[in-house]
Amino acid sequence: MLIKLDKERDLKFMTNSLIKIEQHFKMPIQKFFEGLKDGSFGLKEIRYLLWAGLVHEDPKLTEEKAGDLMDTVGMTTVAQYVGDALAESFGVRDKDKTKQGDSKN
Numbered sequence: 001m002l003i004k005l006d007k008e009r010d011l012k013f014m015t016n017s018l019i020k021i022e023q024h025f026k027m028p029i030q031k032f033f034e035g036l037k038d039g040s041f042g043l044k045e046i047r048y049l050l051w052a053g054l055v056h057e058d059p060k061l062t063e064e065k066a067g068d069l070m071d072t073v074g075m076t077t078v079a080q081y082v083g084d085a086l087a088e089s090f091g092v093r094d095k096d097k098t099k100q101g102d103s104k105n
Helices: 015-025 029-038 043-054 063-073 075-089
Strands: 002-004 008-010 098-100
Touching: 015 029, 015 043, 029 075, 043 063, 043 075, 063 075
Parallel strands: 002 098
Antiparallel strands: 002 008
16 A cells, blocks of 8 residues: 655555564454554554554664654554555455545644
């Protein structure tokens, strides 16, 4: 899923990134998907998910830099991006969608 942060980036969750998330938080990815839908995640979780979804295109990306990227569009927008990209990884969303953040949340 193409998203606009500091520049256009390809946010996607492939098998290896989903496994990283499960291992890091010691829970099945479905729990994260549910947590995003009900808004129960905090900044730390959203930042890690953003990092995990972007690191495939930028192996030098750090979690801290992912946090800086969150600041470009706001946490609510990033949470929506992450939720949509996770849904897409399970075949729930349109794969050619481009999102653009237009305000800080």
